[in-house]
Amino acid sequence: MPTTTCACGGKAAAKDVKDNIFLPKEAKIVRVEKTTEMERIFTLRLADESQMKFEPGQILEVGLMGYGEIPLGLASSPTREKTFDIVVRSVGRVSQALNRLQQGDTLLVRGPWGKGFPLENLRGHDLLIIAGGIGLCPTRSLIQYALDRRKEFKRFILFYGARDPQQQLFLADLADWRKSQDVEYHETVDRGDPTWKGNVGVITSLFSKTKIDPGTRVVICGPPIMFKFVIRELEKLGVARANIYLDLERRMKCGVGKCGHCQINDKYVCTDGPVFAFSEIEHLEEAI
Ligand code: FES
Structure with missing residues (x-):
């Protein structure tokens, strides 16, 4: 995120944007697997190549522009690679749209949120x-x-x-x-x-x-x-x-x-x- 040091407070504004909990990050679909008729497993990587830091049991908001977002538990361990997994069950408009995505497509994620397993x-x-x-x-x-x-x-x-x-x-x-x-x-x-x-x-x-x-x-x-x-x-x-x-x-x-x-x-x-x-x-x- 670019920052500015101008006297008008642009640097602080840039920090506010960075800390905005409602601002999603882009994630790229590395792999998608149809696991049942209703569910697909997505393996994702943050588009900026940074590591998704989370604890087992935490939640992500996963969304698609024009459709909305849904909360999903992270389905892989932070001990594994730079990628992370989610599973989407086709039960509504957002999840059905997500489940039409293919390898190489991008979606939006916010989080991780909540308290995981102790x-x-x-x-x-x-x-x-x-x-x-x-x-x-x-x-x-x-x-x-x-x-x-x-x-x-x-x-x-x-x-x-x-x-x-x-x-x-x-x-x-x-x-x-x-x-x-x-x-x-x-x-x-x-x-x-x-x-x-x-x-x-x-x-x-x-x-x-x-x-x-x-x-x-x-x-x-x-x-x-x-x-x-x-x-x-x-x-x-x-x-x-x-x-x-x-x-x-x-x-x-x-x-x-x-x-x-x-x-x-x-x-x-x-x-x-x-x-x-x-x-x-x-x-x-x-x-x-
Ligand atoms: S999901 Fe909005 S307050 Fe918990």
Whole structure:
């Protein structure tokens, strides 16, 4: 951003522009992959070649001129290259327009925003990540992080549930995790098909597949209906509410605490979250 030192305050004005939270940056699409009928994975690089600095669990506003923007969880770890991933599900005008973009096209990003996963409380403990449906997208940033920094965690367990085999995301990752020694990966689908040889049932059916220590730190992201049932299982196992983290990526618009769209009682999901300890929000009626 050019600056000027003229007496009229141009330098300050240029700084204001640079710090403007509503000003997006251009990002180039390095790779695009159709992962299901509805979702595409975009690998992006900032057009100015700078590094996107973020923490696992943070959010980006992703937009297209003339269409608007949508909040999306970063779906890759900051430990990986100069690129970053997002997943766009075609559910509205903006997301459908984004999903028409091709490799080499550009889009706009603002952020990263919000508080991500509390790495300081996860490190040094068993880590269980429970992802349902597109909840795998934001948690993938933490999964990659934990795999890249594997020694920082004790046991690493991953539960993933999808509606059916066709809805599974990140197929190459799933294939890696199935054979990885670094993560104890368990998966299920609500409805199988003739090709599916794995577990069929809701995500809580995976608790019978392994033993979870009460001191385990747990991260959950998925449809709201899943939270209640998963938390019930965790409480039976003696996991403390303060060690259960929920990713409440929803209802967000501006992403920066200005529009009130994401408000749950006195909390703003975009600035106080999107990741909350269950003990922090259990008293909020609308939270889960
Ligand atoms: S999304 Fe606007 S205040 Fe949170």
